[in-house]
Amino acid sequence: MLHQASGSSSATEQAITDYLGDRLISIIRSHNTPSTIWRFRAGKQAYVLKAELGSATTLQRELRWYLRAAAVGLPRGLFVLGQAGSAFTFLLLRQFGDTATLDDAALTGRAAGDLGGHLRRAAAMNATLFRRTRRGVPVEVVHGVAARRIDKRVAEGMSHPYLLPLLTGRTVTVNGIPLQGLVRSWRDVADRESAVRLLTQAEVGLIFGDLHCGNILVDGIETEIVDPRGGPLLPMAYDLGKLVQSVEGGYGAIMTGSYRLRCVAEDEYEIEIDMPPGYAALAAWLRQWLGDHRYQQALYQAAQHFLAMLPHHASARRETLALALSGILQFQRLREALAG
Numbered sequence: 010m011l012h013q014a015s016g017s018s019s020a021t022e023q024a025i026t027d028y029l030g031d032r033l034i035s036i037i038r039s040h041n042t043p044s045t046i047w048r049f050r051a052g053k054q055a056y057v058l059k060a061e062l063g064s065a066t067t068l069q070r071e072l073r074w075y076l077r078a079a080a081v082g083l084p085r086g087l088f089v090l091g092q093a094g095s096a097f098t099f100l101l102l103r104q105f106g107d108t109a110t111l112d113d114a115a116l117t118g119r120a121a122g123d124l125g126g127h128l129r130r131a132a133a134m135n136a137t138l139f140r141r142t143r144r145g146v147p148v149e150v151v152h153g154v155a156a157r158r159i160d161k162r163v164a165e166g167m168s169h170p171y172l173l174p175l176l177t178g179r180t181v182t183v184n185g186i187p188l189q190g191l192v193r194s195w196r197d198v199a200d201r202e203s204a205v206r207l208l209t210q211a212e213v214g215l216i217f218g219d220l221h222c223g224n225i226l227v228d229g230i231e232t233e234i235v236d237p238r239g240g241p242l243l244p245m246a247y248d249l250g251k252l253v254q255s256v257e258g259g260y261g262a263i264m265t266g267s268y269r270l271r272c273v274a275e276d277e278y279e280i281e282i283d284m285p286p287g288y289a290a291l292a293a294w295l296r297q298w299l300g301d302h303r304y305q306q307a308l309y310q311a312a313q314h315f316l317a318m319l320p321h322h323a324s325a326r327r328e329t330l331a332l333a334l335s336g337i338l339q340f341q342r343l344r345e346a347l348a349g
């Protein structure tokens with residue numbers, strides 16, 4: 010395999026596919042990550058091989074995350090083995106269930122209590138990890154790290170002219186309602202010390218770091234999490250924000266193209282996101298489970314998550330507009346939640 014890695018990526022993919030032969034179940038490719046996933050069977054167990062060519066920064070971090078989690082005593086979970094190399098990195102996991110995610114379960118209309126149980130179990134796994142690794146950090150430092158990241162992403166986003174009205178506009182009309190543009194919404198909170206204090210935890214730890222509902226796997230009443238993001242320690246609200254981004258912001262639906270978007274004018278849009286049927290009730294469940302304060306903190310993170318991902322998706326214009334509009338709506342919800 011390492012030898013093949015010096016050839017073209019399609020030759021390498023073909024080599025892995027050929028090697029697996031009739032053990033191969035399917036290949037999963039998500040459009041916004043550079044890795045490829047092979048599902049295959051060996052004996053009675055099904056496995057997932059996630060592999061990426063080149064420096065594979067994301068997958069190398071993911072692998073480091075598993076090693077770090079093991080170092081703090083977390084059970085091995087699905088992790089079997091992995092290897093990071095300069096030309097090729099891979100990760101081998103046991104397959105969990107039939108690969109269905111919480112997004113998939115919600116699409117089938119499962120009850121909110123059932124979906125909520127999976128969210129609670131996923132959040133509990135994250136909390137265990139956090140408890141074992143947490144350390145106090147001044148609010149200014151925690152927020153400063155986030156703010157520098159957002160400011161950088163905003164600057165990158167500005168290089169895409171079609172995004173300018175949504176980023177810098179005083180007003181963006183969404184579904185007939187005039188709302189504040191993204192940068193103003195962001196600065197509105199980030200420049201107010203009292204708001205920053207209210208919305209930022211003075212504590213960081215090791216968490217999954219990408220706990221959206223497409224990374225939460227469900228099998229009956231059992232839950233697992235995949236696709237952790239290795240990197241700096243983070244506040245727990247970061248992942249609670251990922252949950253809110255999925256359940257309220259329709260992140261998964263946007264990623265699968267399940268939305269309709271109409272541009273009425275440069276700063277006026279209509280958007281309808283096909284939220285999975287289970288999510289309306291789950292959103293209410295999540296809000297209650299979080300409580301007012303944690304919900305506000307999570308909303309602030311969710312809005313930032315939408316903002317942060319714009320430059321990386323920018324070549325897919327409609328998708329990026331949908332993400333930006335959902336970000337604007339999340340900031341509006343935050344304003345409403347803060348106004349009480």
Ligand SMILES: Nc1ncnc2c1ncn2[C@@H]1O[C@H](COP(=O)(O)OP(=O)(O)O)[C@@H](O)[C@H]1O
Pocket residue numbers: 037038039042044046057059087102103104105106107108109110223224226235236
């Ligand atoms: N260990 C696993 N067991 C079952 N399904 C998995 C497993 N790992 C990944 N998957 C399936 O593949 C999808 C993409 O995997 P993920 O690691 O999230 O990759 P990506 O980086 O492309 O988001 C998941 O949403 C899930 O459906």
Ligand SMILES: [Mg+2]
Pocket residue numbers: 223224235236
């Ligand atoms: Mg994923």
